[in-house]
Amino acid sequence: MIREYKTIREIASPLMIVRGVEGVSYDEMAEIELPSGEIRRGKVLEVDGDKAIVQLFEDARGINLAESKVRFLGKPLELAVSGDMLGRVFNGMGEPIDGGPAILPEEKRDVNGLAMNPAARAYPAEFIQTGVSTIDGLNTLVRGQKLPIFSGSGLPHKELAAQIARQSKVLGSEESFAVVFAAIGITFEESEFFIQDFRRTGAIDRTVVFSNLANDPAIERISTPRMALTAAEYLAFDMDMHVLVIMTDITNYAEALREVSAAKKEVPGRRGYPGYLYTDLATLYERAGRRRSKKGSITLIPILTMPEDDKTHPIPDLTGYITEGQIILSRELYRKAIAPPVDVLPSLSRLKDKGIGEGKTREDHAGTMNQLFAAYARGKDAKELMTILGESALTETDKLYAKFAEEFEQRYVNQSYETDRSIEETLNLGWELLKILPRAELKRIKEEHIDRYLGAEAQ
Amino acid sequence: MSGKVIKVSGPLVVAEGLKDANVADVVRVGEMGLMGEILNMTGDRASIQVYEETSGLGPGARVETTGYPMSVELGPGMLESIYDGIQRPLTEIMRVSGDTIARGISVPALSRDKKWDFKPVVVKGARLEGGDIIGTVQETAPIEHRIMIPPTLSGTLEDIREGSFTVDEVVATLRAEDGTLHEIKMAQRWPVRVARPYRRKFVPSEPLMSGQRIIDTLFPLAKGGTAAVPGPFGSGKTVVQHQLAKWTDVDVVIYIGCGERGNEMTDVLNEFPELIDPYNGEPLMKRTVLIANTSDMPVAAREASIYTGITIAEYFRDMGHDVAVIADSTSRWAEALREMSGRLEEMPGEEGYPAYLASRIAQFYERAGIVECAGSDGRRGSITAIGAVSPPGGDLSEPVSQGTMRIVKVFWSLDSNLAYARHFPAINWLTSYSLYTSNLTPWYKENGFEDFLADRERTLSILQEESALNEIVRLVGRDSLGAADQLTLETAKMIREDFLQQNAFVDVDNYSSVERQAKLLRIIIELDKQGRKALEDGASMEGLFAIGVRERIGRAKYVPDDAYDEEYRAISRQAAEEIAELVAAGGENR
Secondary structure, three states: OOEEEOOEEEEEOOEEEEOOOOOOOOOOEEEEEOOOOOEEEEEEEEEEOOEEEEEEOOOOOOOOOOOOEEEEOOOOOEEEEOHHHOOOEEEOOOOEOOOOOOOOOOEEEEOOOOOEOHHHEEOOOOEOEOOOHHHHHHOOOEOOOEOOEEEOOOOOHHHHHHHHHHHOEOOOOOOOEEEEEEEEEEOHHHHHHHHHHHHHHOHHHHEEEEEEEOOOOHHHHHOHHHHHHHHHHHHHHOOOOEEEEEEEOHHHHHHHHHHHHHHOOOOEOHHHOEOOHHHHHHHHHOOOEEEOOOOOEEEEEEEEEOHHHOOOOHHHHHHHHHOOEEEEEOHHHHHOOOOOOEOOOOOEEOOHHHHOOOOOOOOOHHHHHHHHHHHHHHHHHHHHHHHHHOHHHOOHHHHHHHHHHHHHHHHHHOOOOOOOOOHHHHHHHHHHHHOOOOHHHOOOOOHHHHHHHOOOOOO | OEEEEEEEEOOEEEEEOOOOOOOOEEEEEOOOOEEEEEEEEEOOEEEEEEOOOOOOOOOOOEEEEEEEEOEEEEOOOOOOOEEOOOOOEHHHHHHHHOOEOOOOOOOOOOOOOOOEEEEEOOOOOOEEOOOOEEEEEEOOOOOEEEEEOOOOOOEEEEEEOOEEEOOOOEEEEEEOOOOOEEEEEOOEEEEOOOOOOEEEEEOOOOEEOOOOHHHHHHOOEEOOOEEEEEOOOOOOHHHHHHHHHHHOOOOEEEEEEEOOOHHHHHHHHHHOOOOEOOOOOOEHHHHEEEEEEOOOOOHHHHHHHHHHHHHHHHHHHHOOOEEEEEEEOHHHHHHHHHHHHHHOOOOEOHHHOEOOHHHHHHHHHHOOEEEEEOOOOOOEEEEEEEEEEOOHHHOOOOHHHHHHHOOOOEEOOEOHHHHHOOOOOOEOOOOOEEOOHHHHHHHHHHOOOHHHHHHHHHHHHHHHHHHHHHHHHHHHOHHHOOHHHHHHHHHHHHHHHHHHOOOOOOHHHHOOOHHHHHHHHHHHHHHHHHHHHHHHOOOOHHHHHOOOHHHHHHOHHHOOOOOHHHHHHHHHHHHHHHHHHHHHHHHHHO
């Protein structure tokens, strides 16, 4: 039953109030027909008696209270999914914008998805080699993980994300993979950077792009990541593909959410963001993962810029609580021309422990990883002390640690965006750096591994 | 009794025509029969929080009250299960609706087909009161499930049967004082928001062993106590919670995953059946009940999940078991409360949280404790409650952390700087505390841990001194410190690295018995004492810091459990010998 009303009473973008409605339900889609025949879309946020509050997905400009018509469609926002989505570009509402034909849908899916049953999940444990030492060696990514990049304005997160997309592989497997890229309120240039990079490597044919650029309606940003994840779910769990989803920039998404919340006059949480920001972000991030009954997987790399590089800002903070770790970029390392400037110590992969070790990477991986972290932390402290008190204030051991920290940044962290290091190379490089330290300091590593990998020439 | 929906706003539904319904009644909303609970009544209008996604619901939809408050079903079959926030079994749901959770599914919490061997422990004609045990079922290898008279009943046993029954079958009949007959089944229901009754409460006096060195040694928790684990993201809260769920010496563990990642629950589901309980040799899963409301599941059920968990815990406590309730994370529960409060348009308190936040937190933790259970046999049971707190930005001044700190007695404060240096568990030894130490002192004394108490004091003071000395080192460098102070720094480093650090991912180090902890600490404290004496006797400081036994102590925690005693003795001997040599050499130089 399609019901049409000409009773729009109020528009305060992005909200619209329609009176005298009947049989309207929460969360259903609405179409607004302008006098010119143009169609805009929205969804029902609240129904109270005969009053419906509709959130517009697009601009409110040109909507006329007297002449515009509202139709309630009786279904939630949907995306037409099919294998033909690969290689195509869509807008934030899931409509093709690459000039190609409309998608012949296999199925139409509610973009909100359904919560995954934790009993149906398979625990992510397959090592993904990204070729980036700071990720593979220290903050290992596994298939089905959600690992965000916390960046700041002007930091090279797009180069790192493109490098991960380009180089990622699961060792010893030749399975079909796909990339879903969601551009959320970013500039044309940034979006084009990714698309060109996919084109350069030929990955574009296996890529689905959802693009909401900075000059597209901000409200559309709320649906963009949901469109992307719905497409990813179809590719992963219906077509058995291993899907890498890159979403940038979550900060823009959260701001769009705040805009709607403010328009609804909700009690704001921290920094004006709605109290349900955590839950809302979780309904996006939690759609990544693997399922026991399915071959495919969704690995999610959301990118966000931390306002003022502040990790405690609600967006990175809540993201960090939901996701399985984070890769944090450092402005200090960036100024030292270290590429990629990954801030190793606060970065983390929560799922690394199940993805590394004998049979996956190498037996010495866990021990060397912990040792490198601990040594770098101590080396950084020593360097700090050195700047205050001078080198003579350090003990001999601390001098070695300071040297280690410097070399670690220059050789291990620094590798350029084009270098693809194998996990063997990364681990061996780690050992080479550990040689700087006295053997007795290597308490985190098993004796047998030290004997095997450190080599005879060490002390 | 049925009414009609007039307003839908996310999980909040307002319905009219319900004037006979009770506040807190469970209702079924719409054609799909979505489950909800009445929060407020105004005239015949009820504000309802719906535990499932409400999309597609609109004015006019039917609302049916069940007339009962939100309850859980208690009986054999809960152990080894994974439930959602309103006690629907997730493995069953998977059978019905596949990989995702569809709406309006109704599956009983306890299997209706499974038969349990019921062995009576009382005879016909017995005078029984609420809480008395009438028989037992061996639910899993380590856990005996004791069937009790529901707390509200008492009377004379008319009949009791032995044999194999489902939870729906009558195993006994009870004649109450007023002559009415009550059929007793193995399953009973209990409203989750009401604490189950007990006879009286005691002050906790026995430590809860967790096998985690920093916890058992420095900041111990008592059986029947309460603890909170606050920490910013990535500081290892979940790993600490999982370690506690694995290794605490209780009979039953209720693990509530409240608004957290789905993969964490999957991890527990995969891992616990494989892990062996060090206290009884059986897989850990056999003593565990999981409650999972992951962060992508409906927010209203998150609010309920905490109560579902603690009610199940009370039921096992009533049998006379020691139970641990582990909730990760109470902040998500508080946020769910805030979201509903906002939709009800209540006047917000601090940071948008409702004004009743602190009292709700206190009510939850107060359901923990060690008690004499209901019933006439005087048995004791306990609930230990451990809640994770996820303070935004790691800032403990926010309302949930503050409300929690006011009520809990143990505080394990996680520190991101320790986590960055991969010092795990990242529990900060300067800011954490346990208020149970004095209550527990008699227990330690009675059980031969006299030295351990003294060593603990010494350890804490060394760590305190280290932090003060570090301030000086930062200003003037380490060389300006005297030999004794430098020794303090060395010992503190040894305590931190060789004792407090514990690797949850290395099998040997995963769990450390309290005896072993005491012995390892003894070695370190004794080395410090002998070192001090040696310095006085003329030993060289450099020599003291370079003795070979230090590296051996560093590896002591990785020695297998069956060999550690011997190794620790050998370490003590080596330490004494090496120090004696140093003193001898130092004496010559003088």
